[in-house]
Each structure stands twice: as structure tokens, then as C-alpha cells.
Amino acid sequence: MNSTHFLGEWFDCGASINAMSDPAAIRALCVEHVMRHRLTIAYDFFTHSAHEGVIGALIAEDMHMVVRTFPARRAMNVDLYARQHRHSDIAMAFEVMDGLRDDFRPARSVLHRVQQGVESYPAGRVAVAPTQAFAGARWLAA
Template sequence: MDGLHLTADLRGCDPARAAMHDTAALRTLCVAAVDAAGLQPVGELFHRFPPPGGVTGVVLLAESHLAVHTWPELAAATLDVYVCNFGADNSGRAESLLSALVAAFDPQAVQRHAVQRGVPLAKGQP
């Protein structure tokens, strides 16, 4: 279960940026970023909400997932990257993917979090 879960809350994104409101643009951005990070997509789903709402997109990865949610009406987006490190350490790939998406949205402010998942329990714990 060893893995890395990264999140980023983006504020001050340009609401006119295509990826903020267009499913095809967000899909293109996400798939290209996943590919550039060296991760393996195995499925995807992107959904547009009625205006002034944004887009939600998920790319399922062999390593786990990428999820992006945009709110053009708030000039905001959230990013969620989770990778398992079962066969190899994918932490660098996860960091690369998150950084590429943050750069693409070019927010005025970013709040990031990282959680190590599946940390082994101390001896004697269930």
C-alpha cells in the first residue's frame, strides 16, 4: 500500500483559461501531463457542469489516479494526484505531474499537501 497522495488548492486562476471550463481542453492538459510524467493512463472521465460551473476530470492510472476540479466562477481549481509505489517508487512522477498542472493553471496562490499512504504500522498494531 506504500504510496504518495498529493493535493493542491489553486486560487486566482484565470477563469477564461480553456481548461477551466472546457472538457476537451482539460482532458488534453491532463493526458499530456500524465504522459510527460511517465505514468500510465488506463481510463478517464471528464464532465462539464452548467455555466458558470467548471469541469471535473479523472484519469485512472495504473499507479492510481489524477483528479482535477475547476470552479471558473471562483477562479479556483483543485488537484489530486495519488500514486502507489508497489512495483517502483513513483513519487517523483507524482511530483512532476502535480507541478506541471499547477504551472498550466498559473494560479496566484497555491496550497499544497502531501500524505504518505500505507505507512507500515508499529509491531503489534492491527
């Protein structure tokens, strides 16, 4: 089975603290991005976390996503797993991650990717070096 696991860490998000603290609003965004790809959602649950943020999970056909926000730090973690049947499945996962990232507008993001079952690596899971994306003038000066 081929699959890819994306772990996104987003810092200094431009979304309001209220938006990062609202389970219903975050659920609506996650559902919207998944439904654009015509995936059937089997289960979702979004609630307040102990850190005044939101923790939520969404399970769809051959994918799952877990979201956690930290409004006081203006940070967010997104964990998205996608099983690959066709080349478009991984592209779909990237589009879901990109869409959510655009909604929360982080100034800095780190994306970790782990691939499993890739033919060139028959031994199993293969970690891919993290990538970083910086935006905004204050990060250029650092």
C-alpha cells in the first residue's frame, strides 16, 4: 500500500484568535477542503482543547486529518494521512494542506512528509527532509 503522511507546523498564523478558538469554524473549513475533492466523510469531531484552542479529527475515504490549534501562540499543527490509489490522491492531499494553510496564513511553516510503500524504497516508511516556507519581511531579516 502506498501512502503519504504530512505533518504541518504553522507559526504566527494571521487568522484571528477567535477563529483559531472556534471548533465549528475550523470544522467547516476542514470539511469544505475535503468535500472539494468529493471524498465521503465517515466521521468528524472538533472540540475545545485544554489550551483554549481546538482539537479535531476528520476521517474520509482513504484519508484522515487531525488539527490542533494554539491561539495564544498563534500556532497550529495539521496531521494528514492519504492512501494513494492514483497519482491524483497525493495531489489532493497537498491541495487540502495548501487550502488550510491559506486560510490560517502562517508567517512560517514547516512540512514533514513520510512516504510508505514507495516502490523505490521497498523496506517501508521513508522520511523526507522537512521543508520550510517563510513569508513576511520580519522573517527575511532573521
